[in-house]
Amino acid sequence: MKSILVTGGAGFLGSHLCERLLNEGNEVICLDNYFTGQKSNVVHLMNHPYFEMVRHDVTTPFFVEVDEIYNLACPASPIHYQYNPIKTVKTSVMGAINMLGLAKRVKAKILQASTSEVYGDPEQHPQTESYWGHVNPIGPRACYDEGKRCAETLFVNYHQQNDVRIKIIRIFNTYGPRMHPNDGRVVSNFIVQALQGKDITMYGDGMQTRSFQYVDDLIEGMIRLMNTPDDFTGPVNIGNPGEFTMLELAQKIIEQTGSASKIIFMPLPADDPMQRKPDISLAKKVLDWEPHVSLDQGLEKTIAYFKSII
Ligand code: NAD
Ligand code: UDP
Secondary structure (H helix, E strand, O other), rough: OOEEEEOOOHHHHHHHHHHHHHOOOOOEEEEEEEOOOOOOHHHHHHOOOOOEEEEEEOOOOOOOOOOEEEEEOOOOHHHHOOOOHHHHHHHHHHHHHHHHHHHHHOOOOOEEEHHHHHHOOOOOOOOOOOOOOOOOOOOOOHHHHHHHHHHHHHHHHHHHHHHOOEEEEEOOOEEEEOOOOOOOOOOHHHHHHHHHHOOEEEEEEOOEEEEEEEHHHHHHHHHHHHHHOOOOOOOOOEEOOOEEEEEHHHHHHHHHOOOOOOOEEOOOOOOOOOOOOOHHHHHHHHHOOOOOOOHHHHHHHHHHHHHHHH
């Protein structure tokens, strides 16, 4: 049995990861400050004898004896990470320093939840791990993008300077049950609007693209990466290469919910990336991983979840 710390464990992705790690027979310590996460995401795990919750903020040091750390703590939706941008930078940067310091001290292996946002508004398409990105360092998304880029730098520096065993995963847009209904991301917004018969809020002309992966595929990739040999650090893209415009996404959701909602067009937020699609050759080669859930299948499960909570 491994003892595993999951920061941001009460969030959307963290709660799925905690559940999977417990099911595989590990002891899981879930750390969260509940900024965007909720106890309800993990309440079904509370009676598990090997599950513990800790209310803590990663911007301050934390000490615990563990074998592995998954560092997911950070708001992920633009409306949440832009609410207090200074705090977002602190969470990424100071959170990384505190968790890397802990990993160094207790000799734990540590995985950083990085993001496709490190590629910014990419000029290379699809994006490979070797692409350095196209990020505006003073724009509204910078607190998140640059915070995550700096965290990657810190991970590599701790590995090179202090021999800390690190793994960096670059996660592309992920959706599924337990996304917060007011989280502002496109999949949750469109599904909630469609189910409530409200207008579908399309930002810009809807021709911008994203590649959406279902949460189960991501968690599988994340755990496979953590279990790679120590000399493999990543970064590795984990995402579904299926690429859709936001108009295509809206049409699918309207169809699958049978909604009468109509699409309304609103201004595109500043620095909103025009396109995004992962090159997953490295994940296929090193992790023997590829996504299995299509957008249609994943949306069906996600729509069923939102129906049950709203
Ligand atoms: P989320 O907002 O649901 O989860 C983030 C969790 O971190 C929440 O439970 C929140 O309360 C917690 N948190 C935030 N600041 C904290 C702090 N200072 N101290 C302790 N806990 C804190 O978002 P998510 O979608 O589950 O994302 C999880 C991680 O994955 C994030 O690091 C995010 O950047 C990364 N990621 C997510 C996606 C995606 O599409 N969902 C894509 C790329 C990267
Ligand atoms: N978007 C939209 N309507 C919404 C929410 C988002 O058209 O109600 C667009 C947004 O402008 C972006 C895309 O959907 O182009 C994905 O947005 P999200 O915030 O989910 O992810 P990110 O931009 O961080 O990839």
